[in-house]
Amino acid sequence: MLRHNIMKRLIFSLVLVTSSAFGQLQPEPTGVIETLPEQWPAHWIIAHDAAFFHMSDGKFIVLDADSDDTNARFKGFFNGAFIPQLDQSKSRPEMYVVETFRSRGNRGERTDVVTIYDKRTLAPIDEVVLPPKRASQMPNHYLLQLVDNEKIALIYNFTPATSVSVVDIVNREFLNEIPIPGCSLVYPMAGRAFASLCTDGTMLSVQLDAEGEQASSSRTEVFFDANNDPVMEKAAIVDGIAYFPTFLGRVIPVDLNGSEPDVGDAWSLVGDEEGGWRPGGIQVTGTDSSGHFYVLMHPDGYEGSHKDPGTEVWVFDPETKRRVDRIALQMPAITMGMTRDDDPLLLVTNVNLEVDIYRVSSGEYLRTLDGIGAETVLMLHGSE
Amino acid sequence: MLRHNIMKRLIFSLVLVTSSAFGQLQPEPTGVIETLPEQWPAHWIIAHDAAFFHMSDGKFIVLDADSDDTNARFKGFFNGAFIPQLDQSKSRPEMYVVETFRSRGNRGERTDVVTIYDKRTLAPIDEVVLPPKRASQMPNHYLLQLVDNEKIALIYNFTPATSVSVVDIVNREFLNEIPIPGCSLVYPMAGRAFASLCTDGTMLSVQLDAEGEQASSSRTEVFFDANNDPVMEKAAIVDGIAYFPTFLGRVIPVDLNGSEPDVGDAWSLVGDEEGGWRPGGIQVTGTDSSGHFYVLMHPDGYEGSHKDPGTEVWVFDPETKRRVDRIALQMPAITMGMTRDDDPLLLVTNVNLEVDIYRVSSGEYLRTLDGIGAETVLMLHGSE
């Protein structure tokens, strides 16, 4: 196709430039399309512009967070429609976007798909059509997860009945839909299994068989109060253990490595720190490769402050259950992400909706990635 | 459908509010949807937000240009996808939007349609699927026109071969496609006919038969130089006579009332005015109900200034071929429109991309219609 187009183009040019001194100049090549490396540098990131004011036109923008050159750091983007959700494969140069289309833009027949993108070209290479039920809500990592060594993609549905779509993402095939009444979201478990958070304060776990059908399920005891000190669904997962911050600043670890979720003892994120600190934001947690987790925090918390911008990011060692660092933000932030390397960057969207970059090791503000053509960056992903 | 939803809603509410002191309060009605009058007030306007940064999500925003109340003047909007084009019926409470959809947002199968909107509800009531060839370009009134007492809608196609799609807009039926090689756009002629501007400096006219097929056609003599002083395609049409401004500030009248276009003598818009004034902008002309036409003008013109912002709007009487008024803009404008009543308003998009309103009779700046959630308002329509 491309070569064909180049040929047509050249024929067109020759006709056109007949009257110019064509022989004096080697015409520049046309049809050149840039490509990206299969393995992205560790500090390339993906900014998810949910385009809250133009939801049909969401974007995942690939940026080099190390670069001060506005243009050189912009690597390109791929689209995602109507508040899509992204996940990246670690084992294949692929990314997955769950998105919704309608036959007439904002109206007409609905089609939900997982679109598979090639990291080298940022082009769609395949898609799997889903039941038109995927949850339409604020972005959240646990709307789309890969399990079973990245063979299975799980998509959370909300109609408002809740269920999970099971997709064989290697063979690009929808397998099955698993109802999870009273429960929400998908947290990855070991093997071919997932867990969900339930309104009654429990966690459901579901084991899948080879065909993606439910093989078995189980429930934990009640371990949180969904009204008075609810866990935030925006867990940080370190070594298969999900750390759920609560509205009031506790954290509850749930080990997802076994055949059933294993709820551990809650501990306080705040300790004896004064000032009414609480977690808050859109995406409030992150993790790094060293086993620490990060929480976006604000002072003077109150009922309803759980999505307020954070002024600091606190770093916790889950082994010692202690805060090991705090990073003061130069401007409050609404959402956060991390790179996954040994010298990680903290990525945040500040209250001006710009993307700010900090070096974790020093706590230093490095730069603001402005000029990226984004409207509302609500999630920030380090590249996998 | 609506009533059905209301019932469902009420049942839902009753279940929910069981535990509250329901008897103490008359619940407010749900399911109420606002409607608009069939005949809109003369100073309601339609701002076309082409959403240049999010083209799939264009909007036609209905505003009361007389109102200083930001919220009360906002009457609602209807969508239009990928730089759509609008025309309004004078004889029916309908509006027509030519738009383009793809099955996967920015990719996949293309579908072009004329969507028919009800002015009372701002809801789509029907559509006609077109050959997927409609011209994708900057908005221009002559991409979509109604002829034959509003029985026929004509849509300009560019692939880059040029043609016109003929639609029976009353019976919602695509009739035929008329090739117009070397020519572009559709200018309404009397009866079932249209004219087009041609690269060679002529005008083509096409007469249609009952089935929308070409019955006959004719060509004018060469009457403009497409390179050295081209006519702007953005004509003002008064009493069936199209007034084409030229780049250098002449105007060429073409009478479209007969069976063939009748080219009149050119005259100067600028006269002996000094300062290098020229027409310029996106939509550079307008008309009022008294037979005057209006041109957006800028001083110090140069090759390439024909889309520069205008600082004044000049008012011409085509009978006397003289300027009868000039309206100085408080901020330069990129595009203009008019209301169609006896006390007309001049509507412009200023260089900050806000909509400014002027009273023509006094030349007075009245207000800026900000807070309309628009990105790039490129066309302004008075209501018909």
Add this chain to the structure above:
Amino acid sequence: MKWLDGWLDKTTESSVRGISQKTSRRGFLGKIAGVVIGGAATVPLLPVARSQENPAPAEEGDPNSCEYWRYCAIDGFLCGCCGGSMNSCPPGTEMSPITWIGTCENPADGKSYIVSYNDCCGKSSCGNCLCQRNEGDRPVYNPRVSNDINWCLGTSSNMYHCSTAIVIGTALDE
């Protein structure tokens, strides 16, 4: 839909950057000025009280301001800025029959009311008067009180346009 944070409310930005006025505040003042100076007939201010025969909550405040009492748990574009009102949808949209709920205290009578936030659906984002408040908001696993969810459900299109705030009852012991 209660999605976005107060971070789009430029108050936050103002306090950080020292900018003098927030966008929505300017809009609010502009509108009030319109009422006082222009005397427009379409002023959406509500009656201060209603008759006892048809009891309805006493009202004070501007229903197109994010600070208005009914919006204590809203997230989205206020329909009153979009061609609708606090309890009606703009032309050409469809009201979702399924909603999330807030419990908001009315400053005019000190009582708490159950507010149903019905989304208006089928057109793209209204884009005006974005408002987010999270009092009583809970995570999406508790959906009836979660404003992170697009509640355009049970409508012919799930595209979100704006949100209403409809009083459907009084809350006990609040």
Add this chain to the structure above:
Amino acid sequence: MKWLDGWLDKTTESSVRGISQKTSRRGFLGKIAGVVIGGAATVPLLPVARSQENPAPAEEGDPNSCEYWRYCAIDGFLCGCCGGSMNSCPPGTEMSPITWIGTCENPADGKSYIVSYNDCCGKSSCGNCLCQRNEGDRPVYNPRVSNDINWCLGTSSNMYHCSTAIVIGTALDE
């Protein structure tokens, strides 16, 4: 695609409202600062001249600035700000084989060149470095020299993303 006017170039706004710097100028200065201070290896500045064996226009200026000589008749987002370059498309897009043409004078050698503005297609608007200049631009009835047209034609999708500026010849007697 050469669509939008210099009116989105905030120079106009600046001169009107007294704002000190335009957005694109800031981007330009920011980038130059990056070159000088950061010393990034990916600086997109072109060689000042090329060998005579493979003649190409001598170059000066910043290909990501709207003032760059090749853009004399462009209208759209500069691909060099979008993950491509002045003559290549960003990843995942498709280059239109059909174009409009400009005739631009190169300040480095005083010669005029034929520039083909190939659009990159199939993704939504890049949104960066919007640039419109209209030298030699003519109305849409003269399409080969009209930048009002979306030239994403002959591609699998007609969605416009950004524009390149590719030198395809020298112009006679210009």
